Amino acid sequence: MKRAALAILTAFIVIQAAACYATGPRDIVIGLAGDAYSLDPYPLNETITNALNYHIFDRLVEPDKNLQPLPGLAESWEISDDSRTWIFHLRKDVKFHNGNDFTADDVIFSFDRSKRSGKSAFTYCLSTVESYEKLDDHTLKVVCKEPNALLLAHLKDLAIMDKETCRGKEDDWIALHPNGTGRYILEEHLRGDRLVLVRNENYWGEKPAPEKVTFKPITNEGTRTANMLSGAADLVVDIPVRDVKILERNKRISVLSEPSLRVIYLNLAGWTDKPSVDAKMPLKSPDGSNPFKDIKVREAIYRAIDEDEIVDKVMNGFAEPAATYIPEGFNGYNGDIRRLSYDPKMAEKLLDEAGYPRQKDGYRFEVTLDASNDRYINDGAIAGAIAGYLEKVGIKVNLNLMSRTVFFSYISSSNKTGDNTHLCMTGWADSGGESALMALDLLYSIKQDGPVKEGYGGVNRGYYLNPEADRLIDLAMSTFDPEERAKIMRDVWAIAANDVSYVPLHFQKDIYACNDRITYHPRKDKYVYAWDVEFRD
Known part of the structure; x- marks a missing residue:
């Protein structure tokens, strides 16, 4: 505690001497745990x-605070009787920041860009789509x-970019x-x-209250606290x-705590004979086999993992032990x-x-346990605790x-280097409210040489095959009745749990602090938006 207090005091003094960006x-200053990977x-x-990019880019549809889709750049849509064809009616008189007109051509360009294998992390978004075409400047047809x-x-995950600005430009320039x-x-x-953003005074919708927003990436935990104490950040x-x-x-x-949608878990490469073939520290067993296949x-x-102790000692109670990837309240x-x-004797x-x-x-x-040390709450300490538990049972x-x-x-x-990990600790959250979408990413079968179905299984890092x-995930995706879809997905998660396809750890609780200048309304998906800030005066 003394060291922590000293670190906070030191950072406090430094920040007091620094210029305030607001x-x-x-104007507001928001402290985040990291920076945008790319714009x-x-x-x-x-x-x-x-979250940072969605300040700059709109989407066709955007989730509300209850994760339900609302009109964005698409003001309305229609669905065919066979539930395969969608017609989207786009907003008119919308301008990009540089004054270019927004049209269906920009949507087509963005869709094409999202599908670039190896360059896009959003290939899953159109994995169920057969074709899309422009009907006119403000009408788009999508066939599944x-x-x-x-x-x-x-x-809702696809940001719409300006074709006129980006066409022919290199990725680095676009960023x-x-x-x-x-x-x-x-x-x-x-x-x-x-990262400094100014309000778009020509925005087509309701303008947010903050006129200027400065996002400060603060990777050090003590410095985040010091920024709050010193007044260098509003949130x-x-x-x-x-x-x-x-x-x-x-x-x-004011300190705010919001139950998180994010589950922290372990992925084990249990469905391959040669996991982590290119890793610097590969899996080693006496007979050369992959133990995780059993x-x-x-x-x-x-x-072997005492998750209750992790929640109590490492997370200070700000987490809930998890039994599944899926947050309570999600469909399925x-x-x-x-x-x-927890039973180490049974584990042995x-x-x-x-x-x-x-x-x-x-x-x-x-084994090698791969984990981040600055992405999730106390992620390095959690990974260290897990390593200790596994060593106690002889791993x-x-x-x-x-x-x-x-x-x-x-x-x-x-x-680019190949298959690096055989055991990793990571996290996942989805703001769609549908467990079928999470299953597409986390459970759908994938092999080391590529996906079973293009765009599916993108974060199935254990190569789970079932x-x-x-079949049930495919069925759920085509089922419009929510209750019937939920029934199907409950069976999917039971299958995955029986296979021990992953090891769930806990759901985080997201913790925020804000000063008395503002009121902040946290979202379930933890996306921090400036338009969720209200000024008190």
């Missing part, structure tokens, strides 16, 4: 990057491969010259220091759990699934039965911690 009565909205699908009940939930139709216009981006996201009580004692600061080993790892949530109990027994007894050095086999763990700027490309199934689960 210079007007309707090209397509290379990385990640919460901070997406089969009846698709959830197309809107995918289209430095973002031109959208959104509520804010880029004024300055000094990577790692600040800070990802307050360290250990500092909540310090901030609550300040009468000018369900007893996957169950043993699950039972299966409340009958229960966590496997299962490892013995699987044919991995302790060797002379005391270990059964050797040697090499802990490979990375910054978020490296981590996601390292563990990606499409990374044709029956795939």
Whole structure:
């Protein structure tokens, strides 16, 4: 505690001497845990990057605070009787920031760009789409491969870019010259220091209250707290759990906690003979086999981890143990699934039965746990705790911690170097409210040489393969009745749980702090938008 207090005090003194970026009565400063990966909205699908880009770029449809789709650049739409063809009517008289007109050509250009394999993290959005075409400047036709009940939930992720500005330009140039139709216009981006946006006074919709927004990437936890205490920021996201009580004692600061949609979990490469073939620290077992292929080993790892202790000691109570990927309230949530109990003796027994007894050095086999150390709340400490639990049951763990700027490309199934990870700790959240969409990303079968179905299984990093689960997911995607779709998906999640296809850890609780200048309304999806800020005076 003394070291933490000293760090906060030191950062406080530094920040007090620094210039404050909010210079007007309707200007705000928001502290985030990181910077945008790129101001090209397509290379990385990640919460901070997406939220910042959605200030600049609009989408055809946008989710409200209850995750339901609302009209965006598409003011209305129609669906054919066979539920395959969608007609979107686009808004007229909408301008990009540079004055160019918004038309269906820009939507087509953006759709094409989202489909670029290896360059787009949003290929899943149109994976169910057979074709799309412009009917006129403000009408778009989209035809799905089969009846698709959830197309809107995918289209909400696609930022619309200006074809006239971007056509013929290199990706690096596009990232430095973002031109959208959104509520804010880029004024300055000094990577790692600040992203400054000014209000788009010609915005087609309701204008947000803040006229200028400065986003400050603050990767150090103590410095985030110090920014809040000093007044250098009006709003800070990802307050360290250990500092909540310090901030609550300040009468000018409000601390807000919101149950998160984000699940933290382990992916185990249990459906391949040669996991992490290109990793610097590959999986090692006495006989050269992949232990994760045995369900007893996957169950043993699950039972070896004391998640209640992680929530209590590492998360200071700001988390809920998870039994599934799916947050309660999502369509298809299966409340009958229960966590496997913490039982290290049972874990050792299962490892013995699987044919991995302790060797002379005391270990059964050797793994590498890949994890970020600056993306999720206390992610490095959580990964360290998991390594400790696994070592107690005889699994040697090499802990490979990375910054978020490296981590996601390292563990990606499409990374340029090949297959790096066999055991990774990561997180996932989806703002669609539909567990079928999460299953498309997290469960749908994928192999080391590519997807079973293009655009599906993009974050199935354990190479989980189950044709029956795939069949049910396909069925759910074509089922318009919500109750029937929920029933199908409950079966899918039961199958995945019985296969121990992943090891769920916990759902985070998102912690924010704001000063008495403003009122902030957190979203369920943790996207931080300036238009959710109200001024109190």
